Amino acid sequence: MGGNNLILILDLGGKFSRFLGRRVRESKVYCEILPYNYSLDKIKAKKPEGIIISGGEARDMVSIDKKVFDLGIPILSIGYGADIMAEVFKGSSTKPKVYHYKFEDIEVDIESLLFNGLDGKMSLWIDKEYVFDHIPEGFKSIGNLDGKVVAVEKKDQKIYGVKFHPEIETSNEGKNIIDNFLFKICNCDKKWDMEEFIYNSIEEIKNQVGNRKALCALSGGVDSSVAAVLVHKAIRDNLVCVFVDHGLLRKNEKEQVEKVFRDEFHINLITVDARERFLKKLKGVCDPEQKRKIIGEEFIRVFEEEQNKLDDIGYLVQGTIYPDVIESGLDGEVAVKSHHNVGGLPEDIDFELVEPLRQLFKDEVREVGKLLGIREEIVERQPFPGPGLGIRVLGELTEEKLSIVREADYIFRDEIKKAGWDKKIWQYFAALPNIKTVGVSQGERTYTYTIALRAINSVDGMTAQWVKLPLELLEKISNRITEEVPLVNRVVYDISNKPPATIEWE
Numbered sequence: 001m002g003g004n005n006l007i008l009i010l011d012l013g014g015k016f017s018r019f020l021g022r023r024v025r026e027s028k029v030y031c032e033i034l035p036y037n038y039s040l041d042k043i044k045a046k047k048p049e050g051i052i053i054s055g056g057e058a059r060d061m062v063s064i065d066k067k068v069f070d071l072g073i074p075i076l077s078i079g080y081g082a083d084i085m086a087e088v089f090k091g092s093s094t095k096p097k098v099y100h101y102k103f104e105d106i107e108v109d110i111e112s113l114l115f116n117g118l119d120g121k122m123s124l125w126i127d128k129e130y131v132f133d134h135i136p137e138g139f140k141s142i143g144n145l146d147g148k149v150v151a152v153e154k155k156d157q158k159i160y161g162v163k164f165h166p167e168i169e170t171s172n173e174g175k176n177i178i179d180n181f182l183f184k185i186c187n188c189d190k191k192w193d194m195e196e197f198i199y200n201s202i203e204e205i206k207n208q209v210g211n212r213k214a215l216c217a218l219s220g221g222v223d224s225s226v227a228a229v230l231v232h233k234a235i236r237d238n239l240v241c242v243f244v245d246h247g248l249l250r251k252n253e254k255e256q257v258e259k260v261f262r263d264e265f266h267i268n269l270i271t272v273d274a275r276e277r278f279l280k281k282l283k284g285v286c287d288p289e290q291k292r293k294i295i296g297e298e299f300i301r302v303f304e305e306e307q308n309k310l311d312d313i314g315y316l317v318q319g320t321i322y323p324d325v326i327e328s329g330l331d332g333e334v335a336v337k338s339h340h341n342v343g344g345l346p347e348d349i350d351f352e353l354v355e356p357l358r359q360l361f362k363d364e365v366r367e368v369g370k371l372l373g374i375r376e377e378i379v380e381r382q383p384f385p386g387p388g389l390g391i392r393v394l395g396e397l398t399e400e401k402l403s404i405v406r407e408a409d410y411i412f413r414d415e416i417k418k419a420g421w422d423k424k425i426w427q428y429f430a431a432l433p434n435i436k437t438v439g440v441s442q443g444e445r446t447y448t449y450t451i452a453l454r455a456i457n458s459v460d461g462m463t464a465q466w467v468k469l470p471l472e473l474l475e476k477i478s479n480r481i482t483e484e485v486p487l488v489n490r491v492v493y494d495i496s497n498k499p500p501a502t503i504e505w506e
Contacts, residue, residue, distance in 0.1 A: 005191045007031040007182065008048040010038060010064060012055030012080050015463070015499060018326065019167035020054050020078075022361060023178050028190035033326060040065045048073060050186035055080025074158035074185045076114075082132075082152075082161035089154070091136030093163075096129040104128055106164060109142040112153055113184045114160050114177060122173045126150060126164035136161070158185055194367045198230065201356045205234035214315035214354055215303050216241040218269070220257035221384045223319030223357060226369040230356050231317050232267055233372070240268050240313065242306050244299060247275030247402065248388030251410040260378060274302055282390065282397045286434075288506035291397075295387040303351070316351035320358050321365055323461045362461050382427040383461065383503075391506040395434030400487070401449075405432040407485045408451045415477045416455075425467050428455035430481075431494075431505045439489025448487045453477065454494040456503060464498035 007024050009031055011017040017033050024031040032046075036053075043051070051073055053064065066088050069075060077085040083093045103123045108115040115122075131148040135141060143151025143162065150163040160181070166174035182188045209231075216228045218241040232239045241261060245254050254271065262269045281294050300316075307313045357365055362383070369379035385391055392409075393401045409430040416422050431452045439446040453474075458464040478491040494501075 005030060005189050006046060006048045007050050007052060007186065007188065008038075008043060008046060009033045009052045009054050010036050010068075010081070012036045012053065012064075012084075016079065016165055016167060017054040018323075019165075019463070020052060020178075021322075023167045023175055024052075024182065025192060025361060025364065027175070027179055027182055028192045029182050029188045030192040033322075036064050040067055040071075043068065044071065049188050050074040050076070050181065052181075053077040053081030053084065055083075069157075069159060072157075074181070075160065076181050076185075077159070077161040078165060078167075079130075079163065082163055085159065085161045086132060086134075086136045086152075089136030089138060091132060091139065091152075092134040094129060094131050094133045096127055099127045099130065101125055101127050101165075101168075103170065104145055104164075106143055106145050106150060108151065112142040112155075113158075114142065114151070114153065114162075114180050116180060116184060118173070118176050118180070122177075123171070124164040124166060124174060125168035130163050132161075132163070160185075194364060194371055197360075197364075198368060198371060201230055202234045205231055205354060205356060208352075208354060209235050209238065209315050211238070212315065213238045213240060213310065213313040214317050215307060215310075215313055215351070216317035217299065217303065217319070218243045218257070218261065219319070219384070219386065220253060220260070220378075220381075221319070222362070222369065222379060222381050223321050223365055223383075225261075225319075225374060225378050225381075226365050226372065227317055227319040227355075227357050228261070228267060229265065229372045229374055230368065231354060232265070237268065239317070240270060240306075240310060242303060243269060243271045244302050245271060245273050245275055246278040246295070246298070246388065246390075247399075248278065248295070248390045248397075249406075250384065250389070250413075251406050270306060272302055272306065274298070278390075279397060279399065284396060286395050288391055288394075291390050291506070292387050295390055299386075300351075307351070314352055315354050317354045317356075320355040322359055322361050325358060362458075382425070382429075384429075385504055391504055392429060392431045394432065394506060401432055404449060404485055404487055405430055405451070408432075408481045408488065411480045411484060412453055412477055415473065415480065419470075419473050421467075421469065421473070424457075425455050426457045426464070427503065428453070428467070430454075433505070437490050441489065446489045448489045450490040450492060451481055451485070451488050452492050452494055452505065454503075454505070456498070458498070458503070461503065464503050466495045466497055469493075 009017050009020050011033050021031055021033050069088055086093050104126050105121050106124050107121050110120050128145055131150050139152040139154045141149045142153050153160045166177040218224050218228050228241055243257050261267045281298055285291055366379050389402055389405055393405055412430050433450055433452055435450055436447050437450050455467040456464040481491050482488055
């Protein structure tokens, strides 16, 4: 999707390509993030309007096909991408042993299309020692920091290289640079909008599924809910939604899902009680990746069983979104972790997948949901992982541990809502680390579990910042948990950002 109005981001590693993707999409231009070794023929076949070569700190043993610079397509090379570009055109860069990024005031040439119409001095994210020490042949300097070259251009070929990262910003200065590349250099149009996405998706789903039936893996979360409603608009009664109660749900979740989708959306919903079989499969399993894969495979097995009870079902609808695809690996190489709806599928799956949200970041999914008329409490619901509480209980899963974390999580969410913080936080939950600590209860020594609380804010799940909740609220939550939840004598609060941590504990 996106037609010829497409920007390709070649990812050289690190976190920066994810930020770039969001910035480009926010400007209503469709982009795709691809691995650095994506073949030249495939790049040509996509007919992009422009290419951004995105890399973080300079790394060894990573390169791209040098012929990409001969395609006659505008190219913006950032960070390590600019190093590769410089080497191709016989230039060179200074590469610090240790990188120290911060915002620095950079002087730019506003005669260049990359900076045209912008301020001559801009605050941009850079390591001041990471500079061009020899300008590539045929290029000229268009940006400097303390007299050192940090941005260059080859005007005749529309090739640009910058050492700073415009995708990291506190104002709109970086976004304006990206917009100049998109609109003044690549001549893109603002064609990427969610109304057009919905229209095109419905047509694509109709063409793919035809008159056959599809099963939807409905969890009640934002992604699967939006996917279900979108597919329902396309094939109506040929959609059968299956909600699996795997015993890893939050408190009262099954009842809420049944009420919303069966009673309000009038979608054909089947609830499957699979609690016992999931716990049996997960018995003795401690490794988080193994948990994810077991849960993912067992989901598919449940759907296969439901398929056998119904006629002419050959499709499985999943709420896979773009961060799932990226984090599960580019071209099959696992980057961060496998997702139950990407890397955890068994090889002998007997369904053809329908994944209408696979191209979207989380905030785009929410926008689609609102346009489809899904009420706010569903669309704005905080994310919940497919493996559920299975990855919020560290170590082996037992009914006792699941009950503990379920009750603690309910108290946490209840107090957050009462305090009016539920609209201010993107995601908040309780986790049960695989540790016991010494405590005191009614004058006697205890040796019981610790609950960890996590609250973070994020736009698309690719990065996250921990939320500074009031100490009085944290104290109230802690007191309730230790008083009301059996076998818990300690509560801790997670103050880690993503990166370096992930959102979930496993």
